[in-house]
Amino acid sequence: MLQLDYRDRRPLHEQIKEKIKTLIITGVLQPDERIPSVRELAQLLTVNPNTIQRAYKDLEAEGFIYSIRAKGSFVAPRERSAPHPRREELLQQLERNVAELMYLEEPLEQVLEIVYAVYKKGGLNG
Amino acid sequence: MLQLDYRDRRPLHEQIKEKIKTLIITGVLQPDERIPSVRELAQLLTVNPNTIQRAYKDLEAEGFIYSIRAKGSFVAPRERSAPHPRREELLQQLERNVAELMYLEEPLEQVLEIVYAVYKKGGLNG
């Protein structure tokens, strides 16, 4: 799962961030569960620790993990009180994405199908 | 509408590409309608012509415009026969986006609201 794709020309720290986020939103990683240390993951992916650090820093800024010095980094529990930092951006992206699909004449039914499928099985994948 | 945002740290050619795509999917620009020449738009945005060229090249690769040497660049009519180059990617992005929203406990109703709104008014904005 944690394997880099070098044909993907997005920055490594971004790829890594997305992969970990996927593990979180699919429930593979549970709230307060520890994720690999910066140095561990760097070695596992044969990548510089600074690159992992950058990914973790961004994940923390987006509210998906939290880090404690000398202890490790952990999956952030979902905050029901405050609105999530990513919420507004995600809703805008959704609107944009749907609008583009509609322009390409993708049937509404197909779009709804995807939305329902995700919510039905409680997340990603199938 | 065609105004660059220098707080946005995405590359200029990408910002420009997205802005033109927005004009297309909102119907402001109609099929086969001519868009500004590379040099015109470069001057309008006070940006290098090569940067516009890059944006147009990407837009053409994604099937949103076509260019004819010595004539200009134009909005591509939607092809009903072949599947659009962007379709598969857009559907995957949609699934991912919805999954992340669900993880953040965004109600299904809110997501459906956005989808319906876009399809109802026939595109973006409101």
Place this chain on the structure above:
DNA sequence: CTAATGTATTATATTTAATAATACAGTTAA
């Protein structure tokens, strides 16, 4: 012919991405 078009090339400077090598501060366990 002239002017405008898309397209291509080469060069240069700036910014970003990634690596490398350390260092510091705090925790945990021996």
Place this chain on the structure above:
DNA sequence: TTAACTGTATTATTAAATATAATACATTAG
């Protein structure tokens, strides 16, 4: 206390992406 592991920060260096600049060429329209 010590050793090993954490997150975090800094500085330096290299490589890649971005953007500008200056041309040039082929084609079309007037």
